[in-house]
Amino acid sequence: MVWAWLIPVLSFAAVPLIILFGKRLPAKGSPLAILAILAGFAIFWVVFAGFLSASPDTEGCEIGVGTEALTCNFKITWFEAGIPGADTSNHDRIEVAWGMTIDPLTIAMLGLATFVALMVQIYSLGYMRDHDGNFDPRLDWYYAFHALFIASMLTLVLADNFLLLYVAWELVGLCSYLLIGFWHERPEPREAAKKAFIVTRIGDVGLLVGILLLWSQVGSFSMTETFAAIENGVLSDGVITVSALLLFLGAMGKSAQFPFHVWLPDAMEGPTPVSALIHAATMVAAGVYLVARAFPLFSASDTAMLVVATIGLITALGAATIALVATDLKRILAYSTISHLGLMMLSLGAFGYTAAVFHLLAHGFAKALLFLGAGSVMHSTDELDVRQMGGLRRVMPVTAILFSIGALSLGGIPILAGFWSKDEILVAVNKELPVIFIVLTLVTALFSALYMARAMFVVFYGRFAEQFEHVHDAPKTMSITMGLLAVFAIVFGLLALDLPGPFKGIGYFIFYHEGHGLVVVAWVMGLSTLLAIAAFIFGYLAYARRSINLDGTRGTFARVLEVAENKYYVDEIYQWTVDRVVLSLSRFIAWVDRALVNDVGINGPGDITRVLGDRLKYHVTGYVYTYALAMALGLIGLAIFWWLVSR
Amino acid sequence: MVPLVAFQVLSAALFAIGLYGVMARRSAVLIVMSIELMLNAVNINLIAAASHLDGMGKWANFDGQIIAIFVITVAAAEVGLGMAIILRMYRNRSTVNVDEINLMKW
Amino acid sequence: MSWFLFIILAFFTLAGGLGVVVTRNVVHAALFLLVSLVAVAGLYLILFAEFLALVQVLIYGGAIIIVLLFAIMLTRTAEYPYISDNKQWPLAAVAAAAVGVVLGAAFLDNNIPETSPNSPAFADLANSLFTTWAIPFEVASLVLLVALIGAIIIARTGEDNR
Numbered sequence: 060m061v062w063a064w065l066i067p068v069l070s071f072a073a074v075p076l077i078i079l080f081g082k083r084l085p086a087k088g089s090p091l092a093i094l095a096i097l098a099g100f101a102i103f104w105v106v107f108a109g110f111l112s113a114s115p116d117t118e119g120c121e122i123g124v125g126t127e128a129l130t131c132n133f134k135i136t137w138f139e140a141g142i143p144g145a146d147t148s149n150h151d152r153i154e155v156a157w158g159m160t161i162d163p164l165t166i167a168m169l170g171l172a173t174f175v176a177l178m179v180q181i182y183s184l185g186y187m188r189d190h191d192g193n194f195d196p197r198l199d200w201y202y203a204f205h206a207l208f209i210a211s212m213l214t215l216v217l218a219d220n221f222l223l224l225y226v227a228w229e230l231v232g233l234c235s236y237l238l239i240g241f242w243h244e245r246p247e248p249r250e251a252a253k254k255a256f257i258v259t260r261i262g263d264v265g266l267l268v269g270i271l272l273l274w275s276q277v278g279s280f281s282m283t284e285t286f287a288a289i290e291n292g293v294l295s296d297g298v299i300t301v302s303a304l305l306l307f308l309g310a311m312g313k314s315a316q317f318p319f320h321v322w323l324p325d326a327m328e329g330p331t332p333v334s335a336l337i338h339a340a341t342m343v344a345a346g347v348y349l350v351a352r353a354f355p356l357f358s359a360s361d362t363a364m365l366v367v368a369t370i371g372l373i374t375a376l377g378a379a380t381i382a383l384v385a386t387d388l389k390r391i392l393a394y395s396t397i398s399h400l401g402l403m404m405l406s407l408g409a410f411g412y413t414a415a416v417f418h419l420l421a422h423g424f425a426k427a428l429l430f431l432g433a434g435s436v437m438h439s440t441d442e443l444d445v446r447q448m449g450g451l452r453r454v455m456p457v458t459a460i461l462f463s464i465g466a467l468s469l470g471g472i473p474i475l476a477g478f479w480s481k482d483e484i485l486v487a488v489n490k491e492l493p494v495i496f497i498v499l500t501l502v503t504a505l506f507s508a509l510y511m512a513r514a515m516f517v518v519f520y521g522r523f524a525e526q527f528e529h530v531h532d533a534p535k536t537m538s539i540t541m542g543l544l545a546v547f548a549i550v551f552g553l554l555a556l557d558l559p560g561p562f563k564g565i566g567y568f569i570f571y572h573e574g575h576g577l578v579v580v581a582w583v584m585g586l587s588t589l590l591a592i593a594a595f596i597f598g599y600l601a602y603a604r605r606s607i608n609l610d611g612t613r614g615t616f617a618r619v620l621e622v623a624e625n626k627y628y629v630d631e632i633y634q635w636t637v638d639r640v641v642l643s644l645s646r647f648i649a650w651v652d653r654a655l656v657n658d659v660g661i662n663g664p665g666d667i668t669r670v671l672g673d674r675l676k677y678h679v680t681g682y683v684y685t686y687a688l689a690m691a692l693g694l695i696g697l698a699i700f701w702w703l704v705s706r
Numbered sequence: 707m708v709p710l711v712a713f714q715v716l717s718a719a720l721f722a723i724g725l726y727g728v729m730a731r732r733s734a735v736l737i738v739m740s741i742e743l744m745l746n747a748v749n750i751n752l753i754a755a756a757s758h759l760d761g762m763g764k765w766a767n768f769d770g771q772i773i774a775i776f777v778i779t780v781a782a783a784e785v786g787l788g789m790a791i792i793l794r795m796y797r798n799r800s801t802v803n804v805d806e807i808n809l810m811k812w
Numbered sequence: 813m814s815w816f817l818f819i820i821l822a823f824f825t826l827a828g829g830l831g832v833v834v835t836r837n838v839v840h841a842a843l844f845l846l847v848s849l850v851a852v853a854g855l856y857l858i859l860f861a862e863f864l865a866l867v868q869v870l871i872y873g874g875a876i877i878i879v880l881l882f883a884i885m886l887t888r889t890a891e892y893p894y895i896s897d898n899k900q901w902p903l904a905a906v907a908a909a910a911v912g913v914v915l916g917a918a919f920l921d922n923n924i925p926e927t928s929p930n931s932p933a934f935a936d937l938a939n940s941l942f943t944t945w946a947i948p949f950e951v952a953s954l955v956l957l958v959a960l961i962g963a964i965i966i967a968r969t970g971e972d973n974r
Contacts, residue, residue, distance in 0.1 A: 680811065724829065730901035789967075
């Protein structure tokens with residue numbers, strides 16, 4: 060288990076090697092990155108096995124403070140500052156560790172991240188080629204960024220203190236910027252990359268302030284010590300609430316929660332495998348992970364929990380409605396991701412810790428599969444507008460089947476992975492929150508099934524679009540990776556059940572405070588199943604069979620649809636705010652800086668000195684005895700001064 | 707017995723005379739001589755204090771004498787260098803008068 | 813007795829000093845300086861600092877005056893016998909007098925408890941110089957060496973000045 064640090068370090072090590080020697084290696088060094096993450100995936104299983112056999116008596120392990128789950132910590136001191144040997148709690152000394160914490164949450168995230176990254180990197184070998192089969196000219200950089208991306212995410216997941224987490228957090232942001240803007244020859248990826256970087260950065264400021272606030276109160280960046288301080292009542296309620304909300308600000312930026320969701324749909328401009336990675340395993344998962352990791356902090360404040368739940372619900376519902384009317388296949392998936400991230404936040408806000416992490420994993424597999432499927436479609440057809448597509452299952456049957464599995468899974472069709480995790484969320488929301496929440500969550504679930512049905516049936520079923528007569532199906536590297544993800548998208552949900560053997564369900568592995576089995580609330584499960592199936596039947600009739608004609612209804616709901624199609628004008632509001640408020644303020648500040656700070660404050664004394672010098676220099680004689688006389692007069696002046704002072 | 711203050715006043719007077727020489731004379735050689743006068747004034751002060759303040763404070767009473775030795779050392783070095791500079795000046799400009807050397811300005 | 817000696821020596825010291833700064837002839841100035849320096853050596857004897865008196869006569873009275881006279885000889889100009897003061901001399905006199913007054917006032921103002929003059933044995937002085945002050949002593953010798961080399965380099969003639 061101690062060797063878990065190798066998982067990110069191997070990928071980190073691959074980065075400089077690929078950059079330096081990639082051009083001379085076969086396939087531009089991409090096997091290095093794949094081997095690194097493959098080894099990481101193998102080590103993950105070793106760590107997993109070690110963790111399963113560990114007990115609180117194992118060296119480094121204990122029952123975690125706050126979570127009550129088995130937690131193993133390994134650390135070395137990174138740096139120290141302040142008075143040696145002093146107490147850290149009153150800030151006489153800072154100690155920051157290079158440490159990792161391994162608990163069920165870490166294990167789950169490690170498994171998801173390494174597996175999805177491995178699949179995506181293998182898939183990219185097929186995807187990052189042009190139609191003649193030649194590799195992208197910057198394939199080495201692509202894989203170097205990929206390796207750095209996943210290494211940062213794994214560091215983030217393993218970090219046992221907030222400072223290391225923040226470093227990794229920013230590295231993840233940097234890598235997403237680099238990869239979204241990978242095709243920087245075109246303007247749209249450049250703009251999208253900048254947008255992603257800046258929007259998430261706004262949240263990151265909150266995260267940093269929150270971390271520093273916690274440090275100022277606890278005296279340590281260590282998560283264990285922070286949670287212990289909360290447990291022991293060292294922190295006041297106000298501090299807990301404020302720091303939780305500040306951390307949540309960071310999570311909102313990374314996990315694309317309203318109103319910071321605007322970057323994620325634009326991030327579609329990056330290569331599609333990058334989108335799969337961002338949406339499933341790395342970037343957006345980090346926000347949910349942060350809230351889950353800091354759950355002892357969040358759960359100590361009712362206000363923070365309610366804010367998390369509300370933001371999650373708004374995001375989930377809003378994004379789901381946009382996904383219903385979006386026409387770009389990748390954007391449908393992007394808004395679907397935002398919606399599901401909202402559901403995870405909602406679940407966390409409703410104390411559904413297990414459900415949120417479970418859904419993060421289930422959604423991760425399904426969404427990676429969907430994106431890789433969309434990438435396959437795009438790779439073959441160079442088309443993303445769903446209105447131009449149709450009946451593609453005739454020419455790309457493998458992709459069609461695999462994409463459908465992902466869509467059904469995410470839509471919540473029973474026994475597929477998404478069904479179980481969504482049901483867990485619904486149960487948690489039903490138990491903890493007012494009735495309006497469960498109603499709106501069910502609506503979201505219905506929409507979720509609807510837009511998945513729409514994407515699936517419009518693209519792959521129905522009338523065949525003739526212009527795609529000659530497109531080919533996905534090559535092996537792409538179809539095999541999608542197939543592996545599909546297996547997970549199908550069977551992963553069964554982990555929720557009490558299977559034969561020692562495993563009693565995921566609720567006994569990932570839990571907060573105490574484990575619990577699968578909770579079945581009959582009417583919730585029945586209703587959600589009914590809604591999902593109804594949605595898919597409706598989708599089949601409306602989009603594949605075309606037996607329900609939707610053209611007429613459009614006029615009735617024109618106003619509503621227009622608002623949704625324009626993404627609730629959030630981008631426009633931002634644009635207006637930036638144009639009017641931010642720029643005016645900036646102009647004013649720029650004026651203050653130029654006129655007051657620069658011209659008066661800085662150039663002023665300089666100008667005075669220069670002008671005085673210009674005038675006075677002609678009075679300098681250059682005779683050495685004049686200077687001697689000046690020194691003597693100065694001595695007399697000083698003597699008089701001191702005599703006056705000391706009198 | 708001559709009190710310490712008599713030596714100190716003497717050294718102040720000699721210092722003032724030397725200072726006047728530095729400020730008023732034109733010849734660089736005379737300025738160097740005046741500097742020697744000032745250094746001697748300081749030495750008188752140091753040695754008088756060393757002799758009169760036996761056991762005062764933590765300093766051994768002859769530390770002043772040792773510092774005077776260093777002052778003399780430095781004075782010797784200074785005269786050597788000063789004379790070399792004056793020779794150089796004379797060779798370049800055929801004068802040692804400091805009021806003909808005023809390039810040290812804008 | 814010591815008062816008598818002090819007054820005589822102080823007179824020669826100040827008179828020599830004044831001679832240095834007022835005489836018109838540069839060679840006379842050097843000789844006045846010699847008078848002043850030798851009188852200072854006598855003052856050291858009143859203070860029982862025999863070693864310093866010896867050093868004063870040897871280094872100042874011997875070496876430095878000789879160097880100065882050599883410099884005068886090597887830089888001989890026509891105006892050396894009747895050299896004048898510069899234009900700021902009245903102001904310089906006032907300033908110098910003021911500095912003297914400041915210093916003298918500071919000394920008179922100060923009531924340090926004092927003992928009768930005494931001085932260490934040669935052996936003690938040498939002991940202190942080569943133990944406590946060993947490093948400054950070595951540094952001083954290095955300073956002298958550097959000054960010597962510097963003086964040679966500065967004063968060298970132009971032809972071999974590569």
